[in-house]
Amino acid sequence: MIKAVFFDIDDTLYDTSGFAKRARKAALQAMIDAGLPLSQQEAYLHLRKIIKEKGSNYDKHFNILTKRVMGEEKPLLIALGMITYHNVKFALLRLFPDTMSTLIYLKKRDYQLGAISNGLTIKQWEKLIRLGLHHFFDDVITSQEANSEKPDQKIFQLALERMGCQAEESVMVGNKFNEDIIGATSVGMSAILVNSQLTEEEKEFIDREGLKVEVVSDISQVQKLL
Structure with missing residues (x-):
């Protein structure tokens, strides 16, 4: 779950x-x-x-x-x-059309919400504040804090520790296959790829490794998967 x-x-x-x-x-x-x-x-x-x-x-x-x-x-x-x-x-700065409604849906259902981003901590919080999203997130974990960038396992492990959750209880939503999907699944998390398409090579890799990965065309579909 x-x-x-x-x-x-x-x-x-x-x-x-x-x-x-x-x-x-x-x-x-x-x-x-x-x-x-x-x-x-x-x-x-x-x-x-x-x-x-x-x-x-x-x-x-x-x-x-x-x-x-x-x-x-x-x-x-x-x-x-x-x-x-x-x-x-x-x-x-503009949100994707269904970003706000998706975060509201998840928050109302008591999911813990976090962000994992390569970048400077203050800059990532600044983006969320300017987008009006900061109050949805319980924590933001950055490469600056982890001293490593996605897809390195260290940043994902730090995120799990900070949020106090297990990998098998967590899912990563991102648009980059290598950084977000490979990084998250390498520590045992599930993953959802949004706003992107898998190459045939990436599909074969997922099947071969037995990874838990879903692909959706936009962020609103995250609600249906969860």
Whole structure:
């Protein structure tokens, strides 16, 4: 019997794929208008390279960009980029249509709800607060706290410990097969893949390993499975 439901955050509870690119391009345009000597396409390619090098949770992408392009950090341009990025990002934050109703359904039926996310703890809580979801969650467990990222078992084990539940009583809901599904099932949890499709290779892996995995097209179907 399932007692605890863990969720990934990005692209599981809300759509992050579209807004991040738009927010970054808006930030770069503000920097260009203020003197960054690049076209938007050139600046975006530079930024993508920096993000790949440093990771998406690094907080000084624009510092590195100005230093590489202009020979030194430019505080005005950096501040413009950061403020524009955050303003546009938060303006575009939107839940998937059935996220709220699904969390209400689960909470009313006394499921423990947790989030497991690769990222900085404060940033993950900030997302949930801005989305109006923070009061649904009993805990948020991050890679920063676990000192390991999904799919490493350590972060899932920490989540189970913090929530005081057993793996066989828990399910992970996420959109990434390797990070969410493989990670959760490796410690004995069940898993639900949302907003994604399995490849033939992934289906064969699930069958071969006998994993407890369900695939649904949207988050509302989690209610039916539980």
